[in-house]
Amino acid sequence: MSDAVPRALEDGLRLAMPFVAALLVGSILLAITGRDPFSTYAELFNEALGGQSRIAATLTAATPLIFTGLATAIAFRAGVFNVGVEGSFYLGGLAAAWVGFAWIGLGGTLQMLAALGFGALVGGLWMLLPGWLRARMDVDEVVTTLMLNFIAIGIALWLVNGPLLAAGSANSATPMVLAEARLPRLIPPSTLNAGFLIGLAALVVYGVWLRLRVGGFENRLVGLNPRFARSVGISVSSVILLAIVLSGVIGGLGGATHALGVVGRFSEGFSPGYGFTGIAVALLGRNRPVGILIGALIFGALTSAGTTVQLFADIPLDLVQVLEGTVMMLAVVEAVRWARRRRAVRAVAP
Amino acid sequence: MLKPVLIAGAAALALSATGAAFAQDPVALVIAQGGLGDQSYNDLAHQGFMAATEETGVEGRVLESRDVVAQGEQILRRAAESDFGLVVDLEYAHGEVMEAVAPDYPDTEFVVLNQVREGDNITSVLFSEHEGSYLAGALAAMVTTNTDIPGINEDANIGVIGGTRSVGIDKFLVGFVQGAREINPDVQVQVAYANTFGDPATGQQMAEAMFENGADIVYQVAGGTGLGVIQAAEAAGHYAIGVDTDQDGLAPGHVLTSMIKRVDVAVADVVEAYAGGSLEGGQVRNYSLADNGVGLSEMIHTRDLLPADYLARIDELRDGIIAGDIVVVNVIEDGYPDFFQ
Numbered sequence: 001m002s003d004a005v006p007r008a009l010e011d012g013l014r015l016a017m018p019f020v021a022a023l024l025v026g027s028i029l030l031a032i033t034g035r036d037p038f039s040t041y042a043e044l045f046n047e048a049l050g051g052q053s054r055i056a057a058t059l060t061a062a063t064p065l066i067f068t069g070l071a072t073a074i075a076f077r078a079g080v081f082n083v084g085v086e087g088s089f090y091l092g093g094l095a096a097a098w099v100g101f102a103w104i105g106l107g108g109t110l111q112m113l114a115a116l117g118f119g120a121l122v123g124g125l126w127m128l129l130p131g132w133l134r135a136r137m138d139v140d141e142v143v144t145t146l147m148l149n150f151i152a153i154g155i156a157l158w159l160v161n162g163p164l165l166a167a168g169s170a171n172s173a174t175p176m177v178l179a180e181a182r183l184p185r186l187i188p189p190s191t192l193n194a195g196f197l198i199g200l201a202a203l204v205v206y207g208v209w210l211r212l213r214v215g216g217f218e219n220r221l222v223g224l225n226p227r228f229a230r231s232v233g234i235s236v237s238s239v240i241l242l243a244i245v246l247s248g249v250i251g252g253l254g255g256a257t258h259a260l261g262v263v264g265r266f267s268e269g270f271s272p273g274y275g276f277t278g279i280a281v282a283l284l285g286r287n288r289p290v291g292i293l294i295g296a297l298i299f300g301a302l303t304s305a306g307t308t309v310q311l312f313a314d315i316p317l318d319l320v321q322v323l324e325g326t327v328m329m330l331a332v333v334e335a336v337r338w339a340r341r342r343r344a345v346r347a348v349a350p
Numbered sequence: 351m352l353k354p355v356l357i358a359g360a361a362a363l364a365l366s367a368t369g370a371a372f373a374q375d376p377v378a379l380v381i382a383q384g385g386l387g388d389q390s391y392n393d394l395a396h397q398g399f400m401a402a403t404e405e406t407g408v409e410g411r412v413l414e415s416r417d418v419v420a421q422g423e424q425i426l427r428r429a430a431e432s433d434f435g436l437v438v439d440l441e442y443a444h445g446e447v448m449e450a451v452a453p454d455y456p457d458t459e460f461v462v463l464n465q466v467r468e469g470d471n472i473t474s475v476l477f478s479e480h481e482g483s484y485l486a487g488a489l490a491a492m493v494t495t496n497t498d499i500p501g502i503n504e505d506a507n508i509g510v511i512g513g514t515r516s517v518g519i520d521k522f523l524v525g526f527v528q529g530a531r532e533i534n535p536d537v538q539v540q541v542a543y544a545n546t547f548g549d550p551a552t553g554q555q556m557a558e559a560m561f562e563n564g565a566d567i568v569y570q571v572a573g574g575t576g577l578g579v580i581q582a583a584e585a586a587g588h589y590a591i592g593v594d595t596d597q598d599g600l601a602p603g604h605v606l607t608s609m610i611k612r613v614d615v616a617v618a619d620v621v622e623a624y625a626g627g628s629l630e631g632g633q634v635r636n637y638s639l640a641d642n643g644v645g646l647s648e649m650i651h652t653r654d655l656l657p658a659d660y661l662a663r664i665d666e667l668r669d670g671i672i673a674g675d676i677v678v679v680n681v682i683e684d685g686y687p688d689f690f691q
Contacts, residue, residue: 053431057424061417161514161545168682170464170518171442172545189454191423262420267443268547269383269419307415308428311378317414 015284015291018330019298022323029322035314043313044320048305056190057308060262062300064089064271066199067254068278069296070206071247073287077210078243079223084130084145085251086275087152088123092252093259094156095122097266098164100177100259108180115181116198116256123252124245126152131244135237141244149275160266173267183261195257200293202250207289219243251275277324280331299324374625375435376409379617380425382440383418384548390573390594391613395440395463398614399621406625422447430455436624437461438617448472459629461620463613464518471631475616478636480525481671482609482644483569484678486591487529488667489607489646490567491537492660493589499655501587501604502566509540509560511579513547513572517682522571522593522609524681524690531689532667532676540565541690544575553578561586567606569593580605589652596647603655608647612637640672 027037048058068085075082096119103111130148133139157172166175183194210216221229222239230236254274259266277299285291306320379399381392396412403410411434415421422444429437430451438461439448445465452460452469459471466474490508497504510526512519523541530537540560544552553575557568561582568583569591570576576593577600583590584601592598592608599605616637623629637643646664653661670676679687 057428060424061421064420158545161516161543165514165516168517170514170516171547172514172516173443176446189427258420262423263443264446267419269443272417272420303415303417304421304424307413307417307421307425310413311411311429311432311434317416321416 011286011288011291014286015294018284018327021330022326025326026319026323029319040313040315040319043309043315044302044305047309047312048301052187053190054305056187056192057304058297058301059196060191060193060300061304062296063193063196063199063261064254064258064274065277065281065296065299066196066203066293067250067257068274069281069285069292070199070202070278070289071250071254072275072278072282073285073292074206074219074250075243075247076282076287077216077223078219078240079226080134080240080243080247081142082127082130082145082244082247083142083279084127084148084152084275085247085254085278086271086273087145087149088126088248088251089255089258089271089275090149090152090156091126091255092119092123093255093263093270094159094164094174094266095119095252096256097174097177097259100181101175101265104178111178111181112183112260115177115260116253119256119259120249120253123255124249126252127244127248131241131248134244135241145244156266156270157268160268164266166265171268174265176265177260181260182264183257191262193257193261195261198253198257202253203289203293210289251278277328279335280328283331283335284327299327374406374408375433376411377403377436377621377624378411378413378429378434378438380437380439380441380444381412381414381418382442384574385414385416386412388574391611392440394595394611395438395613395617398617399438401614402618402621402625406622408621408625410621419443423451426451426460427454430458434458436621436629438620439463459624459631461617463616466634469631473620473629473631474634475620476634476636477611477613477616477644478638478678478680479522479609479611479644480528480678480680481639482611482646483522483525483571484529484532484671484676485639485646485664485667486569486607486609487526487531487539488533489529489660489664490526490569490591491530491533492663493606493656494537494565494567495534496657501589503564505564505566506534506537507540507564507566508537509542509557509563509565509568511553511556511560511568511570511572511576512541512543513575514545515543519543519571520681520686520690522569524679524687526569527690528679528687529667533663538564544572547573547575549575550578550581554582557582557590558586561588567591569609592647598647598649598651602651606652607649610645610647612643612645615643639668 030037030040049055071085096115099115099118130141130144133144134141160172164174166173186192218234218239222236226236281295285295302320309315386392418441436459445462445467448460448462449467452472461473463475494508495506510523512523527539542556557579560568567589568579570579571593580590580601584604589606592605594611597605597608
């Protein structure tokens with residue numbers, strides 16, 4: 001208990017460091033191109049948080065990243081480097097959109113819940129194969145989950161170009177989901193919707209789960225030291241399998257809320273790489289609920305502010321991409337440390 | 351209610367001359383997926399937008415987003431709430447969102463491309479891609495049996511690759527096939543869909559397969575995927591036909607022609623009409639062969655390979671379409687014809 005405050009401080013610094021570094025890199029770039037870094041950042045900040053509608057926009061943009069960050073963290077905790085959340089997000093989104101437009105007659109809230117549930121289910125099922133391969137056959141999940149992303153995106157694009165294509169559409173998109181299946185908006189007319197609350201609830205559940213002996217603690221122990229975990233009677237393979245599948249469930253649920261809450265269907269360009277940004281969110285947030293939330297909010301703010309600020313100021317999208325890229329690059333430093341430890345642990349595990 | 355309007359180039363010029371007389375709110379251009387630098391749709395629209403804002407003196411802002419699909423509603427509302435008078439949105443996926451958002455902001459005009467959206471303050475811009483594609487098909491059918499032209503075999507066999515199987519893309523394909531059949535009713539047209547607009551490798555493989563099956567000219571209607579079609583044509587010594595912009599220079603001598611959509615003209619026109627105070631919502635502006643809104647490229651790299659009577663025949667067909675003597679099937683309005691099911 002006594003070291004809780006320094007640890008929180010250390011976490012905070014680790015989280016803040018990449019962003020401070022990114023802002024520095026960005027300001028050098030701005031200065032070179034003859035712009036004033038301070039006023040530029042002030043405009044970005046104002047566009048991200050200046051007033052209720054801007055905050056709502058930032059929270060909306062953060063919502064998919066809460067899910068993908070959390071999904072990634074669940075796996076990371078168990079020592080599983082799942083980089084396949086993007087695939088679960090895609091397929092979960094498509095599955096939910098399909099229920100949303102095709103299951104006519106189910107009615108209102110029930111249809112919405114069915115769509116959410118089906119999205120989560122499909123996201124979880126998608127991770128069954130790499131989970132099983134990792135848990136039982138010790139096949140490296142980094143390779144399998146990364147490859148499965150391409151397959152998931154291929155399947156989704158094929159479906160949305162064929163059986164699920166909206167009639168009359170010139171680009172790859174499903175029909176719009178029925179109005180009753182859309183997630184309710186929290187502060188109309190802003191796009192902030194119940195998906196954000198579902199994301200927060202998932203973080204809370206995750207936080208509680210972490211403190212449970214059966215579940216969170218086992219999960220963590222397996223991640224830290226599988227050999228020790230096995231010696232105290234924990235079924236390492238089932239913990240690993242559960243972690244990967246749960247990760248897929250959350251990723252699929254994220255896709256479902258994105259389809260039902262923001263986009264209103266599945267279409268080409270459904271995710272600009274939320275699953276991959278989620279990896280950075282989990283790494284920066286040290287797999288902790290509050291850290292994930294903060295990480296998602298920062299990336300969300302960059303996305304929403306970085307887009308609409310172009311209406312008012314000559315701030316190119318490139319700047320935002322440099323900021324995002326720098327943060328992600330520094331998050332990888334964390335990943336490398338993590339991977340080293342993981343290799344060391346796996347080397348001693350039988 | 352939607353009523354079609356015909357656009358004359360001269361009208362646009364006249365409007366721009368009076369544009370300075372009106373005090374105007376700023377205008378915004380929303381860039382579609384693929385982003386600036388695509389050497390195609392976005393870049394062309396951007397050119398038209400920049401030229402028109404410069405000419406009319408209206409303040410113009412260009413918005414790009416890596417997450418443009420999800421940001422759509424946010425962008426449209428933010429622009430309208432910030433007193434933008436005109437928002438030209440290039441992103442196809444924003445159509446429904448625009449229809450939902452526009453009624454909340456009656457003082458802002460919205461423009462959507464390649465689809466028709468209802469709303470008193472929504473202007474829909476369409477292109478008669480079927481007409482331009484018809485000319486491309488006719489030219490391909492003439493060339494494909496002329497073995498005097500390098501890289502051409504004797505088979506009456508050509509191909510077309512669509513980005514996705516949808517009426518919006520089939521509008522091009524059907525026009526192309528109809529034009530080819532006009533020249534040679536027995537021509538064989540291989541049709542395939544890539545299911546993606548962003549994968550040149552797929553486009554290349556599909557074009558190679560068509561060349562192996564006897565085709566010597568392949569029309570690409572597949573955006574970035576189509577760049578692979580052009581690469582395949584260059585590598586195999588055959589021909590591609592470009593789309594949207596003048597792609598003849600991407601592989602000089604191996605792009606027979608390009609079916610150009612003047613997105614730049616369309617975007618410039620709406621900005622100029624807005625600046626001149628004459629942009630009325632609730633209308634469909636159609637750009638056809640007659641307005642030079644669509645058409646074949648200048649063919650600067652291939653023109654010398656072709657017999658003069660081919661080009662004369664193309665001009666004849668073009669005049670016939672403009673005069674209404676030739677009716678090209680528009681699958682969006684007319685449904686699918688018997689020769690293309």
